[in-house]
Amino acid sequence: MKTVFVSGTAGSGKSLLSSKLQDYYSKNGAFAAILNLDPGVENMPYTCDVDVRDHVDYVSIMQQYELGPNGAMVMANDLIASKIGDIQDQVDQVNPDYLIVDTPGQIELFAYRSSGRFIVDNISSDEKTNVFLFDGSLITSPVNFVSIALLATSIRLRLNLPTINVLTKTDLLGDKMEDILQWSTNLKTLENAVSKETDGDTYSLTTNILRGLDMGGFAQGLIPISNVSGEGFLNLEGALSRVLNLGEEVEN
Ligand SMILES: Nc1nc2c(ncn2[C@@H]2O[C@H](COP(=O)(O)OP(=O)(O)O)[C@@H](O)[C@H]2O)c(=O)[nH]1
Numbered sequence: 001m002k003t004v005f006v007s008g009t010a011g012s013g014k015s016l017l018s019s020k021l022q023d024y025y026s027k028n029g030a031f032a033a034i035l036n037l038d039p040g041v042e043n044m045p046y047t048c049d050v051d052v053r054d055h056v057d058y059v060s061i062m063q064q065y066e067l068g069p070n071g072a073m074v075m076a077n078d079l080i081a082s083k084i085g086d087i088q089d090q091v092d093q094v095n096p097d098y099l100i101v102d103t104p105g106q107i108e109l110f111a112y113r114s115s116g117r118f119i120v121d122n123i124s125s126d127e128k129t130n131v132f133l134f135d136g137s138l139i140t141s142p143v144n145f146v147s148i149a150l151l152a153t154s155i156r157l158r159l160n161l162p163t164i165n166v167l168t169k170t171d172l173l174g175d176k177m178e179d180i181l182q183w184s185t186n187l188k189t190l191e192n193a194v195s196k197e198t199d200g201d202t203y204s205l206t207t208n209i210l211r212g213l214d215m216g217g218f219a220q221g222l223i224p225i226s227n228v229s230g231e232g233f234l235n236l237e238g239a240l241s242r243v244l245n246l247g248e249e250v251e252n
Pocket residue numbers: 008009010011012013014015016017105168169170171172225226227228
């Protein structure tokens with residue numbers, strides 16, 4: 001089994017991409033299952049194969065421990081880690097070729113609490129990778145882009161997984177898409193764009209961050225996709241194959 005963690009800011013398209021990836025693998029003859037790790041989700045665009053909500057009841061936690069929504073979410077995420085054995089048993093029963101993991105809406109809970117990393121480390125799998133989603137609708141300026149790139153890098157550091165960076169919602173981006181794609185491969189262009197937008201402390205902070213990102217190997221580009229039109233899925237699948245199957249076609 002190969003595992004694909006889908007991460008990104010709230011609303012970036014994680015759940016929709018999880019469902020589209022499952023469709024993609026199924027059409028290509030592989031068996032892909034989805035594990036929902038979000039204890040608070042109400043509706044999702046797929047039928048879940050393994051669901052943490054069967055193990056952790058977010059609303060009862062709120063009531064039982066008199067916690068607000070955030071406190072209950074923290075506790076729910078930590079409880080999930082303690083159920084990893086049961087979750088693994090369920091995954092083993094489903095026994096997919098690909099396990100797609102839809103991560104919680106609040107990325108900081110998943111990426112920065114030890115429970116998230118514990119889950120990533122302890123799901124037993126031949127290969128694992130992380131797909132980080134840059135929400136196209138949030139990238140309204142070069143400085144914004146740098147701040148999301150920094151988040152992507154921080155998550156990569158935290159999860160310690162090979163990471164594929166993806167730009168979502170290309171169907172909404174129009175002309176802006178070309179700029180964003182250029183920024184993601186040519187950091188000099190990005191630095192120029194930043195210099196037009198800002199100066200002083202913000203400029204020097206942004207450009208120093210950029211140099212750090214460059215040294216960390218960030219500038220390998222973003223794979224642009226639309227979960228709505230299906231644009232870019234072949235490229236994403238190719239990138240996943242390079243990480244998961246050493247470049248072979250979909251394995252089953
Ligand atoms: N136009 C457009 N909308 C998208 C795309 N991906 C997701 N959405 C929409 O963005 C919203 C959030 O998506 P969702 O998958 O729930 O995001 P999540 O919070 O990261 O799981 C939903 O209304 C989706 O229909 C996309 O590629 N294009």
